[in-house]
Amino acid sequence: MAAGTITIFGGSGFIGRYVVARLADSGWTIRVAVRRPERAKFLKPLGNVGQVVPIACSVRDQASVEAAVAGSDAAINLVGILFQQGRQRFDAVQAEGAERVAAAAAAAGIGRFVQVSAIGADEKSPSAYGRSKAAGEAAVRRHLPGAAIVRPSIVFGPEDDFFNRFAAMARLSPVLPLIGGGKTRFQPVYVGDVADAVVAALDGPREGAPGGGRTFELGGPKVHSFKELMELMLRIVRRKRLLLPLPFGLASLMALPAELLPVPPLTRDQVELLKRDNVVSPGAEGLEAFGIHPHSLEVILPTYLDRYRPGGRFMEHLPHGM
Template identity: 55%
Template sequence: MQNLVTVFGGSGFIGSQAVRQLAKAGWRIRVAVRQPNLAYAMRLHGDVGQIDVVQANIRNEASIRRALEGATASLNLVSVLYEQGRQGFQSLNVMGARNVAAAARAEGVSRVVQMSALGADLESESKYAHTKAEGEVAVREIYPDAVVVRPSIVFGPEDDFFNKFASMATTSPFLPLVGGGKTRFQPVFVGDVARALTIAVTSSEAAGQTYELGGPAVFTFRELMEMILAEIDRRRVLLPLPFAAAEAIGSLAELGKVLVAPPITADQAKLLRADNVVSGRYPGLADLGITPTTLEAVLPTYLYRYRKGGQYADQDERELAAGRA
């Protein structure tokens, strides 16, 4: 089949946006997920019959090959930010990436795109960063012309960063500044990442490239926490937390987790020891013809839900003031 791309993990935060962009570009899309019954709405992101949802587990070779049968391209977005049961760093970030690439080669897929992360480094003490780098190597051993995409923290309505800390601020009297809040980030909009992934799939010029994706501005961890608090109109203590203390707390949190993500893990605390900004050694959004979206333009569109009055907080305050007058 021509112009058929299989998107592993296509129903997630980034995946759903990538599927929309690929559909707009005219591709037929096979969304490969572990639980298809939870991803039925993905078909609504394109025209009738343009998007299909299939079952696949990147730990299972047979299911991967079924998902890739007849595909022109493969886009792997599956990874894990913290370990839980069989969903481990090695099993998904490394072996899963290798499994997808190997199955793609066996099925004659011509283009492979691997989602990695800014900060992926074989020398990193963080298991996440280390295994993301291992995953890149594993894919490139099979597909030297594979495209690797490394975004900084990704923001948007369903993100795991700004929503997490905004939600924390609704109940906690303080927000932690791991390492004093000096770590730098270059947040990138999910829509821009989705466009970059679409180009990585469709453009022959992208073959073999590694793209580092960062937004138009760099912020410290402290500045991001201050921005969140200003947006949700809440006052909270910003409490400096040494890296060692954060790692200890993360280890205890991991011991108690069952079905939900811990607020921070020891590995994430290690990850925060290094800045998360583009290095300048690789092409980025500008090279793809994408003008990065600012954080300030998007945060208000979804963080309003964490204000005391929710979406209508400002309106309620104006009406109250008018009543007093």
């Protein structure tokens, strides 16, 4: 894959920083298209001087999207939100925004394009999040039939919003909720593996290369229930907490006032998402299509959750009495 100029929409997010690092190592010149470029400056040291350039762009603004892709050889759309607030609505960002990006890329003659979606993208999903993700995929296919679509399950890594959130809760609360009884199944996938797959998916379309016109579902080596994930997290942080089953109906009621917070810990739409398993579909192409061997959750989690242990990461290495 000959490196050139690539535009990454939403490149300053959790997955984006890993994608940027890999592309920089491969010699790409990278435009990181984000709403607040000053918050993406931390990405610049990942490349050489001038190799990683944050630029101002909103996927809700046509002119800024067109300017972001002008002259680029490839593009990746990583933009997504976990909850709605103000003008940031699922449809506006994940459906209409994806279409705006794909249409601009097609008009600019970009042949390499990757849309990062999510397992759970379904036009019939009970969740507005899932429906908007499906609408975004469909829009990309209309404008760029050769685009690759990547759907990860829940993504874990040092900056994740899942295990870090519950580990932080375990520091303070004697009880952790198991929404729906904790039976929902997940197939957690390591962020580094996702980034590798996203970059590999750019290498198409051509015969024998994974990428163009195909959809990939990315999951780790094991499927876990929500309850099992909480038990694993608690073992790693060495804390005993009561895992309290919480019916979906009661969880929705509790989410209603939580949605008024600037960063809600739970929304009603997320409760709807939890009613369906989040695992790779039988027969779907996944990490193996790129020759990627997924990292184990049990190996990676202790490398960053150990800071939530009583006394912190290094307490067990201190001499007794300190």
